[in-house]
Amino acid sequence: MLERLGYLVTVKTKNFEALGAFQNRPDDFDLVIADQTMPGIKGFDMARRMLQIRHDIPIILCTGYSALADE
Incomplete structure (x- = not known):
């Protein structure tokens, strides 16, 4: 979606990468x-x-695990 809006997107599947x-x-x-x-x-x-x-x-962090969001 971001690419369709004209943004250059870098995708990594691991946080350390x-x-x-x-x-x-x-x-x-x-x-x-x-x-x-x-x-x-x-x-x-x-x-x-x-x-x-x-x-x-700016950093946006998300998660599907609500218990981790409370930490």
């Missing part, structure tokens, strides 16, 4: 959308690391 891509080129990203429960590190930990690299990056 997403973090690596972000570490290599943090200025290439305008927004991060991630799942809290992807394989590897938790989404919250990934977001914290990304914010250390670039404090102004």
